[in-house]
Amino acid sequence: MILVLGLAGLIWWGGGLMGLERKLRLALLAVLFLAILLLQLTLPEGAPLRVATGGSAQSWLILGGVALLIGAYSWTVARLRERADGQDEGDPQTGANPKPGRFSETELNRYARHIVLRELGGPGQKKLKNAKVLVIGAGGLGAPALQYLAAAGVGTIGVIDDDVVENANLQRQVIHRDEDIGVPKVFSAQRAMEAQNPFVTVRPYHRRLTDDIAADLFAEYDIILDGTDNFESRYLSNRTAVALGKPLISGALSQWEGQLSVFHPNQGGPCYQCIFPEAPAPGLAPSCSEAGVIGPLPGVVGAMMAVETIKQITGAGEVLRGSMLIYDALYGESRRIGLKQRQDCPICAGESG
Numbered sequence: 001m002i003l004v005l006g007l008a009g010l011i012w013w014g015g016g017l018m019g020l021e022r023k024l025r026l027a028l029l030a031v032l033f034l035a036i037l038l039l040q041l042t043l044p045e046g047a048p049l050r051v052a053t054g055g056s057a058q059s060w061l062i063l064g065g066v067a068l069l070i071g072a073y074s075w076t077v078a079r080l081r082e083r084a085d086g087q088d089e090g091d092p093q094t095g096a097n098p099k100p101g102r103f104s105e106t107e108l109n110r111y112a113r114h115i116v117l118r119e120l121g122g123p124g125q126k127k128l129k130n131a132k133v134l135v136i137g138a139g140g141l142g143a144p145a146l147q148y149l150a151a152a153g154v155g156t157i158g159v160i161d162d163d164v165v166e167n168a169n170l171q172r173q174v175i176h177r178d179e180d181i182g183v184p185k186v187f188s189a190q191r192a193m194e195a196q197n198p199f200v201t202v203r204p205y206h207r208r209l210t211d212d213i214a215a216d217l218f219a220e221y222d223i224i225l226d227g228t229d230n231f232e233s234r235y236l237s238n239r240t241a242v243a244l245g246k247p248l249i250s251g252a253l254s255q256w257e258g259q260l261s262v263f264h265p266n267q268g269g270p271c272y273q274c275i276f277p278e279a280p281a282p283g284l285a286p287s288c289s290e291a292g293v294i295g296p297l298p299g300v301v302g303a304m305m306a307v308e309t310i311k312q313i314t315g316a317g318e319v320l321r322g323s324m325l326i327y328d329a330l331y332g333e334s335r336r337i338g339l340k341q342r343q344d345c346p347i348c349a350g351e352s353g
Helices: 002-017 022-042 048-052 057-084 105-110 121-130 142-152 167-171 185-196 211-219 231-244 297-314
Strands: 132-136 156-160 201-205 223-226 248-254 257-263 323-328 333-338
Touching: 002 022, 022 057, 121 297, 132 142, 142 156, 142 185, 142 297, 156 185, 185 201, 211 231, 223 231, 223 297, 231 248, 231 257, 248 297, 257 297, 297 323
Parallel strands: 132 156, 132 223, 156 201, 223 248
Antiparallel strands: 248 257, 257 323, 323 333
């Protein structure tokens, strides 16, 4: 058997030195394998030539099976690389211009389930890699959205929040851990995201989103996710996103119910303030700390926000632009309602494309 393996090595490496093509060397190895297998199956047991070539067909069948598995894996990786390295014409929804680059073997393996999706493929994964997404808030909605955006391979993820991790957060904000109590949420989230996927860049901003920084900050990103829990921040995010022509993916929670929508008036549909012209009176929309919220609900809605982000980046499917998805966790129901732009909206009137 050692002599046969030596002959196989001579065919492969010796043939390579002689300039033989890879396909020809593989064909010669296949012929050698079939010849040895034929000897093992036809010669009587104990025949000198059969003994010299291993003495049993079983070991050669096992070796052939292993070689076949390795070859199939190599072929699959090569096909994934070809798809991932295909030319990308850019993203019609975000306007992003993907940069040339290749995926590492680890990235190809990690994103294989995306690349084999017909709606994404290699070009879609490249768009994710070259996308820049800003998440406002690293709390209930931001935590799952950040985790899934990082896992999906979104290349640059910004997260802005001025809060620190508290014990009461851990019932639902699963990106943070008990040992993170007292740590700024953006740094706790950054640590978890980079541990999840070292191939993404995380930009933490430990401060509150305010008028004086919003425009400059939003300008650096393709898509904005609003996971805040107060109307002041939501209105600020909305008017800034509309002014810069950025899509705004907004989610909200209360007790057992969550809702989300994509606001992008210059691509059709309303802005956030078309639907909520004024903040409700105090007490009519209590916060989660006042009204409570079931722990997994932010995970459901935050993950949906991540899905909408991926669709917005890649152009797959239909995003929730001009509609709102409402999920009732208590009764396991969801409904989708249409939304229209208000012609007298002070923020987006005249912006619809």
